[in-house]
Amino acid sequence: LFRSGVERMIVSLNAPAIQAIHDPKRAIETARRANDALAEAVARHPKRFSGLAALPLQDPQAAIAELERCVKDLKFVGALANGFSQVNEPGGRNCAALYYDLPEYLPFWAAMERLDLPFYLHPRNPLPGDLRMYEGHNWLLGPTWAFAVETATHALRLMGSGLFDRHPRLKIILGHLGEGLPFNIWRVDNRNGWSNSEHHCPAKRKMGDYFRENFWLTTAGNFRTQTMIDSITEIGVGHVLFSTDYPFEDVSDAAVWFDALPFAPADLERMGRSNALELFKLPG
Numbered sequence: 001l002f003r004s005g006v007e008r009m010i011v012s013l014n015a016p017a018i019q020a021i022h023d024p025k026r027a028i029e030t031a032r033r034a035n036d037a038l039a040e041a042v043a044r045h046p047k048r049f050s051g052l053a054a055l056p057l058q059d060p061q062a063a064i065a066e067l068e069r070c071v072k073d074l075k076f077v078g079a080l081a082n083g084f085s086q087v088n089e090p091g092g093r094n095c096a097a098l099y100y101d102l103p104e105y106l107p108f109w110a111a112m113e114r115l116d117l118p119f120y121l122h123p124r125n126p127l128p129g130d131l132r133m134y135e136g137h138n139w140l141l142g143p144t145w146a147f148a149v150e151t152a153t154h155a156l157r158l159m160g161s162g163l164f165d166r167h168p169r170l171k172i173i174l175g176h177l178g179e180g181l182p183f184n185i186w187r188v189d190n191r192n193g194w195s196n197s198e199h200h201c202p203a204k205r206k207m208g209d210y211f212r213e214n215f216w217l218t219t220a221g222n223f224r225t226q227t228m229i230d231s232i233t234e235i236g237v238g239h240v241l242f243s244t245d246y247p248f249e250d251v252s253d254a255a256v257w258f259d260a261l262p263f264a265p266a267d268l269e270r271m272g273r274s275n276a277l278e279l280f281k282l283p284g
C-alpha cells in the first residue's frame with residue numbers, strides 16, 4: 001500500500017455477507033463476530049486501517065444497537081451494507097428482500113444522522129426470483145452490469161422516499177463512480193420522474209438535489225477518466241473519494257490511474273485525501 005501512496009485503508013466485509021443471512025438472529029450474531037474480528041485487526045495497525053461496521057439490517061433495532069457499539073466501543077468510522085437484506089418469509093419457503101426506504105428503517109436512519117456517520121451502500125446481485133432479464137446472459141451479472149442497476153435503483157428509492165427531507169444531514173456513499181447515476185440523474189428528474197405527479201413520489205425535491213448534497217462517490221472499480229470527469233461535473237470535487245476494489249483489483253493500478261488524472265493538484269489532493277479525512281473524521 002505504501003508503494004502506491006496509500007496511507008490508510010478503510011476496511012469492510014465483502015458482498016453479500018451479513019445481508020444474505022436469512023435468519024435475523026444468526027445475522028446479528030455473525031455481524032457482531034465479524035465486527036469484533038475487524039476491530040482486532042485495526043487495533044494492531046491503527047494508523048493504517050479503519051473499519052466500517054457490518055450491520056444486521058434484517059432487524060433495524062438490532063442494527064442500531066450494533067452500529068452504536070461499533071462506533072462507541074470499536075471506534076469504527078462508518079457503516080457498510082451490501083445492498084438489500086434478506087429474511088425468510090412466513091413458512092420459510094421464500095426470501096424477502098428488504099430495501100432501506102421501508103418505513104421500519106426510519107429509526108435506523110435517524111441514528112445514522114445523529115451519529116453523523118457515512119453509510120456505504122455497496123452492490124449485490126438481485127435475488128434469483130428477480131433474474132429473469134438476465135436469463136441466458138449470466139455475463140451481465142455482478143460488476144459487469146447487475147451490480148450497478150441494483151444499487152442505483154436502491155439509491156433512487158432512498159431519494160424518492162422522502163428520506164433526505166426527514167434527515168437532510170445523511171451521508172450516503174456509492175462506489176464505482178456512482179453506479180451510472182451521474183450520467184442519468186438529469187433524465188430521472190426530467191423524463192417521467194420527479195416532475196410527473198402521477199408517480200406519487202413522496203420526495204419534496206428533485207433527485208439531483210439529494211444526489212449532489214447527500215451522496216459521495218468512490219472511484220473503486222471504475223478507473224475511467226471520462227467517467228470521472230462526468231461524475232465531478234455532476235456532483236463536485238468535494239464529493240468524490242479515491243478508493244479501490246481490493247482484493248479484486250490491484251491498488252497500484254488504481255493509484256497510477258488516479259495520479260495521472262488531468263486535474264489540478266489541489267483537486268487531486270481533495271479527492272485522494274482530504275475529502276475522506278473530513279467525511280470519516282480521520283486524523284490528518
